[in-house]
Amino acid sequence: MSLIAPALPFKAVAPARIISGSFQCQRRNISQSSRPNLNRPSIKAQTQKQHAPRIRLFHATTPSQAVANPYTTLGVSKNASASEIKKAYYGLAKKYHPDTNKDAGAKDKFAAAQSAYEILSDESKKKAFDSYGSAAFDANGGFNPGAGAGGAGGDPFGGGFGGFGGFGGGGFQGGFSQDINMEDLFSAFGGGGRRGRGRGNPFEEEIVVGENIEVQTSISFMDAAKGVTKEIYITPMVECKTCTGSGLKKGAKKAECKSCSGSGQRVTSMGGFHMRVTCSSCGGSGMAVPRGSSCGTCGGDGAVKERRTVTVDIPGGVEDGMRLRVTNEGDAPLTGQASGSNVRGTKGDLYVLIRVASDPKFKRAGSDILHTATIPLTTAVLGGEIKVPTLDGEVMVKVPTGSGTGDRVTLSGMGMKVLSSRRNAKGDLKVEFKVNMPKYLSQNQRTILEMLADEMGDKTAKRMIVNKMRDDGEKPSATSDDHTNEGFLKSAWHNLTGQHKETPQGEPKNGEEKKKKSSGSG
Incomplete structure (x- = not known):
């Protein structure tokens, strides 16, 4: 962003130091020479008289005002992906752009979104904020990589500006203080992460990640115990075969953006200052799809929906409510909407939610399973042997003499598979007895009892x-x-x-x- 005063004269001398705050430059009374034969002031006084009235009030952010949390401003979490951050920023920029939103606070919200996206779209700035918070930046939102470590900032004459010589004819002889990195300050207001053509790296690769897909499938209790292979039917976004993901017709190419003339930035006025913001038409790339050049199959998105069948191997031991992740089986990214020309797309993931049906014979508690066996009164009193179902068939289980309702017998290693075990370990099968008490007795039975x-x-x-x-x-x-x-x-x-x-x-x-x-x- 370029800060331009409304009535700044053509020739100006840069102040020796920009202070973060509102201040008014004081004037000094210059005395005339005492010699009677000199009717003009000294050269020093002449210079001061010439330039003192031309210094204007400079408004800047109060030093005590910290940089706003960019995650809160964009409404995303700290673990949000680059595509989620970009999507949130575009939504706010479209909503609060001064050209479309005439509300009083729209400009401030638009600028806040610009500053937040500038930080989160740049890996170095995002990392600095995550490590040091607002201390890593100056009060105007510019990046100060040395702030968190106690450094002095960057070279104000380095980077893409290369110094201010020739500005207004006179140049900035004193330079600015090392406390403010002017290139980072300007790029912060200009939407930084995606610079205009001629300033960015033309060989930089843009990675676009597709959305994840979540589906649900139901399996039986025995399938959950043994494992099963399921076919999942989904309709993901896949790369358009007509344009191979470019979003353009055959032979068509992206042209210079007409909204920003290829610069990737547009000039807007805010608070009496002119500042450069990222072009909303091209996203800061300086390139746009010409009218009529979009692919007719995908509409310029670079991806279309397609019904597919995915084979998923569900391991034994899964529980109800578990999710299985199948990598690279989600949506393909909309590479046709990417701003840059050097784009690499990565598919999202497929998440399968498992629902396990109940079983009339077994109940589950982690890797252990429980079976309730009903035994006659005489077997409970005298003891005996009964058949008990397991995951692998029926087995004979001894009933101890004098068993009562609620007593259990444990069959080790006959339960569910333990998913986290590397040795194919299994849980236990616990058989709980329930004594069948007769409600009606014959005369002989009652006599005996x-x-x-x-x-x-x-x-x-x-x-x-x-x-x-x-x-x-x-x-x-x-x-x-x-x-x-x-x-x-x-x-x-x-x-x-x-x-x-x-x-x-x-x-x-x-x-x-x-x-x-x-x-x-x-």
């Missing part, structure tokens, strides 16, 4: 069958001498199972018959 309660000394258990038998006065059969002395419970059990029946009359007992045979009678 009541007898078991008596046998175990359980006085709190409810009795129905045994008490009824006692109330009815049922007695065990006394026809046999062998059962005369049986207890009540044992006799009830024998009657229940029919083990002891009455011996028919006239039929000898087994014991008596054996005695007769042994004695040799009959």
